[in-house]
Amino acid sequence: MDFIEYLPPLLRGAGLTLVICIAAGVLGSLIGVVLGTAKASPNWIARFVASIYINFIRGVPILIILLFTYFALPLLLPALTFSRGFTAVVGLSVYAGAYMAEIVRGGIQAVPKGQSEAAEALGMHYFARLRFVIFPQAMKIAVPPGIGFLIALVKASSLVSVIGFVDLTRAGRIVTTLNQEPLLTFLIVGALYFVISYPISLLGTWYERKLA
């Protein structure tokens, strides 16, 4: 079996997987910083709203989030009809946001309380305290688990294939219908996922070692 001819579609799928993961990783991190800060904030309304979002999303499978975004959201509001690629990014970002928020909250709460109190004693406003005292320390703590979650995100992104977006997994499915060799094809698909995610995990190990 000449496999070279099926490699380009798989590589294209891998590229798209990478693109949606980067987009969802960035958007999810933004959501995570906002909601994580809200959950660690002294304001109970902010804490309450953030908790509902975080706990609900973390209790629902990513597949359900994607199906809901793709099939149900347009019925709720026609303006929310997205293309498959956009749905994939929206669904994965919503998902990543909840997990990143927990990581950011953990980072913020791991900063010794004395730091915040000292800054307050110096007359710093809440947001100034966050910006100059808490965040620089909290983010250092949050980066390793955040990198760990990025790996989970890459793997979860394989589910966008279910709503028909041609990512790496979907490309693998299409290729198998052409070459009738699912074993070889999915071994290559798996290897390509490994190539994407293993460097991220090495990056995490490297960063942790640098901190220690």
Added chain:
Amino acid sequence: MTLYFGDILPYLPVMLEALWVSIYVTLISFAAGGVLGIFIYLAKASRFRSLKLISNGYIEVIRNTPLLVQLYLIYFGLGSIGINFNPLWSVLIGMTLNNSAYTAEIFRAGISAVPKGLREAGTALGMPFHQTFRYVILKPGIRNVLPALTNQFIVLFLFSSIGSVIALGELTSTLQNLNSQTLRTLEIFSVGALLYFLTSAAIAVASRITERLAFRW
């Protein structure tokens, strides 16, 4: 768009039945993967280089590839060379193997978090190794890993939804079937999401209670 749950009310028993399939698939693969995970952890912690290398390779490969691809390999890949599993077995095997790699890492982290001084204190008190291991390393070790194991259980439960891609009759595939039958998309997926959420919340609460009861000291 008005919400109308009346159409899907008769299907609630079907959904609950499918939810039970999700739960028992999770229970079986969590237990089987847990046992396998202990062996993989022991291999990784052993003195033998080859065992270490193999177990480490296994953990890294499983943890760096999606469960969905692993499932496709088992269901379609092995099927193409004559090793056929039905959807239920494929999902059970896939989730068990997947879970074992994560559980092995959880055990490793939990046991290595037991301070060395504790073990030394056990030896100093004249306890033979098996007693030191059982009372001094294992019990605090288990307490260390319980939250992570709960988390892993919930993650596994949520990822059992992947069974829907090969038409295992669990909750997500049932939701998709009901959706095409009733066309009450919004209602079906809302109720489905709620069922998933309530179950995982119940698991979290149950685990916290167990933790309180089992490790009061």
